[in-house]
Amino acid sequence: DTIRRLDYQPPAWLVPDIALEFDLGIELTKVRATLTVRQNPDAARDQTLHLCGDNLAAMDLLVDGNPAEGWSMSGSNLLLPLPGDAHEVTIETHLHPATNSQLMGLYASNGMLCTQCEAEGFRRIMFFPDRPDVLSRYTVRMKGDRGAFPILLSNGDMTASGEDEDGTHWAEWTDPWPKPSYLFALVAGDLVARRDGFTTMGGRKVDLAVWVRPGDEDRTEHAMRSLINSMKWDEEVFGREYDLDTFNIVAVSDFNMGAMENKGLNIFNTRYILADPDTATDGDFDAVEGVVGHEYFHNWSGNRVTCRDWFQLSLKEGFTVLRDQMFSADMGSEAVKRIEDVRILRAAQFPEDSGPLAHPIRPDSYQEISNFYTATVYNKGAEVIRMMRTMAGPEKFRQGSDLYFQRHDGEAATCEDFVKAMEDGAGLDLSQFRLWYEQAGTPRVNVAMTHDAGSGKVTLEVKQQVPATPGQPVKKPMPIPLKIALFDRGTGTHDGERTLQITKASETFTFGGFAQPPVLSANRGFSAPIQLETEASDADLTFLAASDDDSFARYEALQQLFTRELLGATDSGPNEPRRAAIAEAMGAVIDDTAIDDMMRGELLMLPAINFLIELAAPADPVALHEARERLKAYLGTRLRGRLTALHDRASTVAYSLDAASRGARKVKTQALILLAAADRAETARRAEAQYRAADNMTDRQGALAVMSGLDVPARGELLADFHARYADNALVIDKWFAIQASALRSDVLDAVETLAGHEDFTMKNPNRVRALYMTMAGNPFAFHDASGRGYRMIADLVLKLDPINPQTAARFVPWLGRWRKIEPVRAAMMREQLSRIAAARSLSKDVREQVTKSLDAS
Ligand code: ARG
Numbered sequence: 001d002t003i004r005r006l007d008y009q010p011p012a013w014l015v016p017d018i019a020l021e022f023d024l025g026i027e028l029t030k031v032r033a034t035l036t037v038r039q040n041p042d043a044a045r046d047q048t049l050h051l052c053g054d055n056l057a058a059m060d061l062l063v064d065g066n067p068a069e070g071w072s073m074s075g076s077n078l079l080l081p082l083p084g085d086a087h088e089v090t091i092e093t094h095l096h097p098a099t100n101s102q103l104m105g106l107y108a109s110n111g112m113l114c115t116q117c118e119a120e121g122f123r124r125i126m127f128f129p130d131r132p133d134v135l136s137r138y139t140v141r142m143k144g145d146r147g148a149f150p151i152l153l154s155n156g157d158m159t160a161s162g163e164d165e166d167g168t169h170w171a172e173w174t175d176p177w178p179k180p181s182y183l184f185a186l187v188a189g190d191l192v193a194r195r196d197g198f199t200t201m202g203g204r205k206v207d208l209a210v211w212v213r214p215g216d217e218d219r220t221e222h223a224m225r226s227l228i229n230s231m232k233w234d235e236e237v238f239g240r241e242y243d244l245d246t247f248n249i250v251a252v253s254d255f256n257m258g259a260m261e262n263k264g265l266n267i268f269n270t271r272y273i274l275a276d277p278d279t280a281t282d283g284d285f286d287a288v289e290g291v292v293g294h295e296y297f298h299n300w301s302g303n304r305v306t307c308r309d310w311f312q313l314s315l316k317e318g319f320t321v322l323r324d325q326m327f328s329a330d331m332g333s334e335a336v337k338r339i340e341d342v343r344i345l346r347a348a349q350f351p352e353d354s355g356p357l358a359h360p361i362r363p364d365s366y367q368e369i370s371n372f373y374t375a376t377v378y379n380k381g382a383e384v385i386r387m388m389r390t391m392a393g394p395e396k397f398r399q400g401s402d403l404y405f406q407r408h409d410g411e412a413a414t415c416e417d418f419v420k421a422m423e424d425g426a427g428l429d430l431s432q433f434r435l436w437y438e439q440a441g442t443p444r445v446n447v448a449m450t451h452d453a454g455s456g457k458v459t460l461e462v463k464q465q466v467p468a469t470p471g472q473p474v475k476k477p478m479p480i481p482l483k484i485a486l487f488d489r490g491t492g493t494h495d496g497e498r499t500l501q502i503t504k505a506s507e508t509f510t511f512g513g514f515a516q517p518p519v520l521s522a523n524r525g526f527s528a529p530i531q532l533e534t535e536a537s538d539a540d541l542t543f544l545a546a547s548d549d550d551s552f553a554r555y556e557a558l559q560q561l562f563t564r565e566l567l568g569a570t571d572s573g574p575n576e577p578r579r580a581a582i583a584e585a586m587g588a589v590i591d592d593t594a595i596d597d598m599m600r601g602e603l604l605m606l607p608a609i610n611f612l613i614e615l616a617a618p619a620d621p622v623a624l625h626e627a628r629e630r631l632k633a634y635l636g637t638r639l640r641g642r643l644t645a646l647h648d649r650a651s652t653v654a655y656s657l658d659a660a661s662r663g664a665r666k667v668k669t670q671a672l673i674l675l676a677a678a679d680r681a682e683t684a685r686r687a688e689a690q691y692r693a694a695d696n697m698t699d700r701q702g703a704l705a706v707m708s709g710l711d712v713p714a715r716g717e718l719l720a721d722f723h724a725r726y727a728d729n730a731l732v733i734d735k736w737f738a739i740q741a742s743a744l745r746s747d748v749l750d751a752v753e754t755l756a757g758h759e760d761f762t763m764k765n766p767n768r769v770r771a772l773y774m775t776m777a778g779n780p781f782a783f784h785d786a787s788g789r790g791y792r793m794i795a796d797l798v799l800k801l802d803p804i805n806p807q808t809a810a811r812f813v814p815w816l817g818r819w820r821k822i823e824p825v826r827a828a829m830m831r832e833q834l835s836r837i838a839a840a841r842s843l844s845k846d847v848r849e850q851v852t853k854s855l856d857a858s
Pocket residue numbers: 116118119256257258259260261294295317370373807
């Protein structure tokens with residue numbers, strides 16, 4: 001049951017049109033579909049129509065109006081022999097949305113009906129060639145009870161509606177743009193809209209609506225503003241215009257992922273729509289903006305040009321992530337956004353690339369495609385396209401993307417089509433670059449610098465190595481655009497940034513005119529998704545941390561100092577001169593009036609344990625955690641005066657959403673985090689004051705998160721206050737669970753166990769499950785508890801959640817799959833839990849694939 005990329009065959013039958021009729025009910029929904037089917041002239045002839053189904057029975061099956069003959073089931077799929085070239089096939093299915101806990105296909109959430117079809121959910125609604133290269137024009141007619149479902153939505157524009165005598169009403173929606181089944185959507189329920197409008201550059205007037213449950217409408221302003229900004233931005237930066245008269249967004253509480261780009265009807269997890277200052281943090285506001293942009297941008301990168309098959313997923317996801325990153329950078333601070341994106345890549349994608357589930361951004365095989373909605377396909381995919389942009393420059397890159405959209409509009413395309421369009425449109429030679437689509441693993445690049453005082457020559461010797469990954473023991477050298485600058489120690493300036501085009505396993509670059517050895521600043525702007533090693537001294541790093549004009553490189557120099565200190569400290573204890581240098585660099589960051597607080601907050605952050613684990617193989621996560629706490633305590637003590645002054649200064653800034661005010665909130669919490677490690681009582685006092693005075697969620701949550709790590713009496717009181725204050729707000733109650741599961745406290749696993757029995761906890765809601773257990777799994781102090789209890793709890797969760805929601809259950813397995821990076825005693829316990837899952841009598845395809853691969857020792 002492994003699907004392979006190279007086995008692709010075009011579909012024998014096409015479905016140019018489909019008409020769907022829904023008779024809606026929460027318990028029972030009847031669906032009738034009429035498919036116009038035609039032999040595909042470009043495929044091998046097959047007189048059998050293969051229709052995918054999942055958990056469906058055909059209640060009625062007609063061909064050209066007559067009962068179908070000779071059909072059969074093959075597993076859950078329906079095989080229908082059809083003579084000739086063209087027919088009309090009618091099928092009826094019965095669905096039970098109320099019991100659909102997988103949240104794929106048609107399901108009920110909070111009394112409303114909604115759908116999720118990507119990747120293979122449509123086959124849970126109707127028998128269909130459920131593959132992205134079959135594009136159809138959809139007409140949808142739905143009827144339902146007026147009271148239960150006052151609002152009826154689907155893709156495209158509403159073309160007719162009416163009321164019937166029996167208390168039901170109906171609506172008909174038509175989508176003129178042919179689309180694959182994964183982009184189908186339907187929503188029916190009691191919803192209210194925030195409405196607005198947008199006039200496209202071509203003069204089309206588009207009605208915009210953000211639909212939510214009654215009572216939530218006041219929290220939709222930011223989502224609507226983000227949508228309008230996205231529409232404008234895509235016109236200006238990519239020349240892409242919207243193509244329907246209606247654009248609807250619906251927020252639902254039960255959702256497996258972030259959101260879905262269904263044509264003209266985006267469906268969102270509520271957490272990426274609802275935001276107001278009292279209930280959403282600044283980070284939540286950013287996430288809303290980013291995801292609203294992401295789904296909107298899919299209208300071109302995904303919908304107008306879709307994917308030929310699911311191996312091409314990064315064609316739409318990598319490109320769309322890059323587009324949403326560029327959008328967010330333009331809406332806020334480009335420098336800060338770049339640092340955030342790299343932090344996410346390192347925390348989520350690097351571990352994937354170095355572990356048993358490593359795969360290229362264009363995978364070669366899969367068992368369950370849901371398992372491939374990964375940081376590799378999404379975030380590394382974005383980095384790969386970003387490298388093309390770096391090599392081409394913004395104007396040429398735009399010409400490449402214009403050519404891509406023009407060439408493939410209306411088609412189901414491949415990653416190769418994208419690369420070819422970039423070659424032809426942007427004028428790049430990408431023959432070697434295609435390796436980024438083929439090879440998994442994060443390249444390790446080593447740069448050694450030598451200086452010859454006599455000739456004034458600097459030589460950089462660059463070596464690269466791509467680690468072996470499952471199924472790819474031997475790798476070819478990758479093409480790597482490496483941005484560098486050589487700083488003069490005396491003046492603190494450099495003679496210009498250069499992009500080195502690395503193509504070989506080992507090569508040298510020479511530069512003249514250096515009387516003194518310069519300081520090397522490399523991979524500026526994180527120009528390539530690699531692990532870089534240099535021989536920079538602590539003094540070099542301190543220099544760069546103070547004076548690099550590339551803000552990412554400046555951040556990176558500090559991170560390297562931290563990393564060196566933390567990795568070294570677990571073996572030989574703190575390095576006094578280095579700690580002092582770090583404190584001095586941090587002090588300079590606090591004092592530097594040339595940077596804003598958003599950047600300052602970023603620079604003050606220590607590397608995450610989950611990133612350090614990557615570098616310290618085999619890692620003792622608790623030792624790393626302790627080293628990190630010790631460094632925090634040292635810095636908190638050394639910088640106490642400056643940190644309290646920073647906290648005081650930032651505390652006087654009034655709330656608004658502008659950068660200065662947001663920056664103030666960011667440094668406030670960063671200051672508390674460092675101070676907490678130095679002086680518990682004083683920090684608890686400050687945090688409690690911040691909590692009580694807060695007029696926004698950022699300050700309140702930041703303070704509570706700091707408090708929740710401390711052993712002080714007010715801790716329980718504030719947690720209870722928080723719960724009571726927001727008892728009726730599911731998204732904030734998620735925060736309440738997450739804050740407790742992320743606490744760096746010795747009793748955190750007891751707390752998680754107690755919270756799992758809390759009346760607000762439910763396995764049915766993915767946001768709630770993630771708030772408690774994904775947070776715990778990401779808390780190394782909890783997950784890697786020396787007793788192995790954290791591992792056991794995650795395995796228990798996987799086993800319990802799998803029968804309810806396999807897609808979400810499978811997302812927890814990779815945490816256990818990281819055993820290779822962990823010291824042997826814990827690694828054995830992690831494997832033991834994987835084996836325990838593997839031994840379960842019945843497992844979903846989703847969990848089975850992840851567990852089997854994670855245990856594989858190759
Ligand atoms: N295409 C969606 C996005 O990137 C993700 C949907 C994935 N859904 C799933 N069930 N695998 O926004």
